[in-house]
Amino acid sequence: MHEGPPSGDNRRVTDIPRRTVSRTAKLAGLPLGVAGRAAAGWGRRLVGGDAEQISAQLMAKSAEQLFAVLGELKGGAMKFGQALSVFEAAVPEELAGPYREALTKLQSAAPPMPFAxxxxxxxxxxxxxxPSRFQEFDxxxxxxxxxxxxxxxxxxxxxxxxxxxxxxxxxxxVLSDLRQLSRMSRLLQPLAPGMEIKPLIEEMRERMVEELDYRDEADNQRKFAAEFDGDDKVRVPKVVASxxxxxxxxxxxxxxxSSIIRDGSTERRDQAGALLAEFHYSAPARLGLxxxxxxxGNFQVVDDGRLLVLDYGAVARLPGGLPRELTIMTRYALQQRPDDLMDLMVAEGFVKxxxxVTAEEAIAYLSPFTDPLRTPxxxxxxxxxxxxAERVGDLRSPDFDTGRFLNLPPQYLLVHRVTLGTLGVLCQLGAQVPLRGIVGHWQPELFADDTPVAGG
Known part of the structure; x- marks a missing residue:
């Protein structure tokens, strides 16, 4: 529960221009603060300081500043921080603590606006x-x-x-924040290993107009609520007015x-992971969204064991379910069919x-990502x-060179980001999930071929 605004906070709608200038200045200060700490750390290394300890201290302070700025500003800055929060699982463990605490706070915490x-x-x-619509209002x-x-x-x-x-x-x-964050995308790149920051920000900017109209969100939520009404795994709150x-x-x-990630038992985390995977892979097949x-911050587990899903401002419209081309590419990677995989990747624009890039290099790059589907x-x-993240991001890795020549077509960007984000939450949970059965149920074509699946 969040406390109310401090007394004397008289911010009003007319304060917006002044606050916009202030928020831009704070965002602009992020790279300066990080650069200043890096310079100071370099100086300490020159006089014999421990490099790893100094790097960890710099990362901790940068994470603290990131939350302080993004959390205070709300808007696009906080929305961006929420998107980043799922990637803390990919940050090296010696640095993960500061990021974990700072970024997960962004999932549900922000200073409130005055009740006026x-x-x-x-x-x-x-x-x-x-007020006549309500009996009570907190x-x-x-x-x-x-x-x-x-x-x-x-x-x-x-x-x-x-x-x-x-x-x-x-x-x-929101739009001011995202423009400013786009300018500093290189600095923020280490926060999301394996995900390009600038395209993420651009994609968010394109979708924010949709999210800002709650009538669209209400319409999305009504569709989800109707489809999952009475479902034994997913609970969607019904819309009353919009x-x-x-x-x-x-x-x-x-x-x-977030509480289950932090304190949940193994059984509880496994349960939450299976529910999340079921929701992610079933919704496109069931209602095309x-x-x-x-x-x-958008997921809870209610007392009856169902996954409660909140916030429908951002949805992908997939009338035919998850793209069939991605299913077939995954099947080829599982079955170790490099030539078929390369032909499809070229046809769909993943390889120009x-x-x-050879077929063998492409399958070597993609095949490890299919590990969760190789066993029950x-x-x-x-x-x-x-x-x-290290495999595809290490400059010395052959997969890094392959990745530089791969392309993500715009029509697949949102599905890719959401799937990667869902995997990030599953990794935060440390959950054991029967993913092969879940995906196979909703994407039967994945295992339709009689060719044996490598490692299965």
């Missing part, structure tokens, strides 16, 4: 008589995130509800995924003609994800 602004936004969205936010905050209330028919209210000036802040900058849904709560914001169950771990 909440009242003003609700009056704009639902009319001056908006002025203290229950959660404060990237572009809006959530209040608990009781609807006029007695239902407990969650009221999501967008921050005034959110659109301007407007462009505010929406009301059923109040449902459970154990946060993919929930596209897979950070732990005349790059010099697979134990996801930070060590496994770090090994994959």
């Amino acid at each position: 602004d909440v009242e003003r936004m609700l009056a704009e969205q639902f009319g001056r008589n908006w 002025e203290t936010p229950a959660a404060a995130a990237s572009i809006g905050q959530v209040h608990r209330a009781v609807w006029r028919d007695g239902r407990d509800v969650a009221v999501k209210v967008q921050y005034p000036g959110a659109e301007e802040a 407007a462009p900058r505010a929406m009301v849904t059923e109040w449902v709560t459970g154990t946060p995924m 993919l929930h596209a914001d897979p950070h732990p 003609p005349d790059t010099g 169950t697979f134990t996801f771990s930070r060590a496994w994800l770090r090994a994959q």
